[in-house]
Amino acid sequence: MTYTPTEFELAVYRWIDSRLDGCTVIYANQGSPRPESAHATMLLTLDSEAAPPRTYLTDEASGVDFISVTVTEKQAVVSIQTFGVEAYQLLKSLVDGRRNTDSKSFLTSENLSIRGVSDVQRIFSPREADIEGRAVVNIDFGYSERLENIVEALEEVIATLED
Amino acid sequence: MVGAKSYVIKSFSNGAYVDGLFVGETESERTVLGSLQPLGEDMKRLPEGLDSSSTLKFYTRSKLRTSDQGEQREDLLIFEGASYAIHKAQVHTSGAPLPHGKYWLERKGNQ
Numbered sequence A: 001m002t003y004t005p006t007e008f009e010l011a012v013y014r015w016i017d018s019r020l021d022g023c024t025v026i027y028a029n030q031g032s033p034r035p036e037s038a039h040a041t042m043l044l045t046l047d048s049e050a051a052p053p054r055t056y057l058t059d060e061a062s063g064v065d066f067i068s069v070t071v072t073e074k075q076a077v078v079s080i081q082t083f084g085v086e087a088y089q090l091l092k093s094l095v096d097g098r099r100n101t102d103s104k105s106f107l108t109s110e111n112l113s114i115r116g117v118s119d120v121q122r123i124f125s126p127r128e129a130d131i132e133g134r135a136v137v138n139i140d141f142g143y144s145e146r147l148e149n150i151v152e153a154l155e156e157v158i159a160t161l162e163d
Numbered sequence B: 001m002v003g004a005k006s007y008v009i010k011s012f013s014n015g016a017y018v019d020g021l022f023v024g025e026t027e028s029e030r031t032v033l034g035s036l037q038p039l040g041e042d043m044k045r046l047p048e049g050l051d052s053s054s055t056l057k058f059y060t061r062s063k064l065r066t067s068d069q070g071e072q073r074e075d076l077l078i079f080e081g082a083s084y085a086i087h088k089a090q091v092h093t094s095g096a097p098l099p100h101g102k103y104w105l106e107r108k109g110n111q
Helices: A007-019 A087-099 A101-109
Strands: A024-027 A039-049 A054-058 A066-083 A112-117 A121-127 A130-151 B005-013 B016-018 B021-023 B026-046 B049-060 B076-079 B082-092 B100-107
Touching (some): A007 A066, A007 A087, A007 A101, A007 A112, A007 A130, A024 B021, A066 A087, A087 A101, A101 A112, B049 B082
Antiparallel strands (some): A054 A066, A112 A130, A121 A130, B005 B026, B005 B076, B049 B100, B076 B082, B082 B100
């Protein structure tokens, strides 16, 4: 089964991938082979409306009468897990560096904001004859979803006035 | 090998992670001779419905790829229309009268 990420997930992926040097970032639960080197998984665990949708009409498009634009402010939680010797340090650097200028610029260019971040939790898990280092964090993102629909104008209105 | 029959094995190669997704695999099939034996069956009554699992042992002189062998998908054995992932191997190359491998198989879900 091939997983198809949403536009939001693609944007979050690009941000995580740009911040975790030397770490392979993958979408969780693909049933695919485990990367051999240090890696991170991302999983969208919650995606909801943060405010009621706002709808307005625009007549700037050519070829159609009007465009109905609905903008919904959304919030979504992404769980990120890292695996390997540097798992905890990698996630700490991602979280602590989220307010750096380049990270903030990247988030803005992707139409993302960070609303909240959980603690980075360190986990040790048995793997084969060793103990593997892991870490997990949940990041609460904000983003806007924009939907456009064509609205045709009424060409003629026939009305009858009655006393 | 007692009770050996032919089974279809599906193999995968050349897959890689691109932008977080595992893509680009090529699939091939071959037939191997081996002995398939039951290992375990389980049935669970879960909120979403009954769920069963099945594990098998497979003895063969052919070499199979298992799920713990690096960044390539494991081989699948086809049995009674279901696909079984090949997880672990115990390879007996010395001491046994005939060199062979014992593989641990688990039925894959439909999703």
